[in-house]
Amino acid sequence: MDPSAAKEDLNQVINSIQKTLGLLHQLHLTISSFTPANKHHLLNRINSLVSELDSMAKLSEKCNIQVPMEVLNLIDDGKNPDEFTRDVLNSCVARNQVTKGKTDAFKDLRKHILEELEQTFPDEVDMYREIRATSAAETKRLAQSQTVLPNGDAKVKSEL
Structure with missing residues (x-):
């Protein structure tokens, strides 16, 4: 529609x-x-x-x-439906904080493992870092060669 x-x-x-x-x-x-x-x-x-x-x-x-049943129940109870919106936003913020905490914990774990590996296998860690840098540069180059369309799709520039 x-x-x-x-x-x-x-x-x-x-x-x-x-x-x-x-x-x-x-x-x-x-x-x-x-x-x-x-x-x-x-x-x-x-x-x-x-x-x-x-x-x-x-x-x-x-x-x-479509109106969530929780909103209708709040209205039936004589409460302000904005409470539903506030509760949903607070729940999202709380879940976001938990997810951020998990992400930070994994980053710290990765850093700690990499430090331990570097002490034991310094040459392999150097090769790993070079591969990661090359991969990151390739990803960045690919992202720069794409244009985002209004519908969210990516348009890849043709290279001639």
């Missing part, structure tokens, strides 16, 4: 929600000051609300928005 069409569909639903909220407010005012003389006015407001809810339901069928 075209992103601009999806955004337009979503904007229509949002406008319908805002209109429904306005109609609910008007209905509340009508009910709070209800007299038998204005029952036709009340019926018109109810019919307008039902019509707008029907319109909103039809417009929402065009939108494909």
Whole structure:
């Protein structure tokens, strides 16, 4: 689906929600000051609300928005759904810190093993370092010869 069409569909639903909220407010005012003389006015407001809810339901069928159940449960409990976002971000930060710790531990282990190997096999470690440097230079050259396309794919320059 075209992103601009999806955004337009979503904007229509949002406008319908805002209109429904306005109609609910008007209905509340009508009910709070209800007299038998204005029952036709009340019926018109109810019919307008039902019509707008029907319109909103039809417009929402065009939108494909998935809301996590946790967010709906927070709303049902009367809590702010931003708490869900905050909790997800905090969880990501915590997992990132754990992953960074593991990565740092592996780097330290690699460094320690390389130091131990260098004491025992200095010539082999020198050859290993040369191979790694050559490989890194080749990877860098290859990366510089590629162009990233808007879709994330890499376009390799042809060498003639």
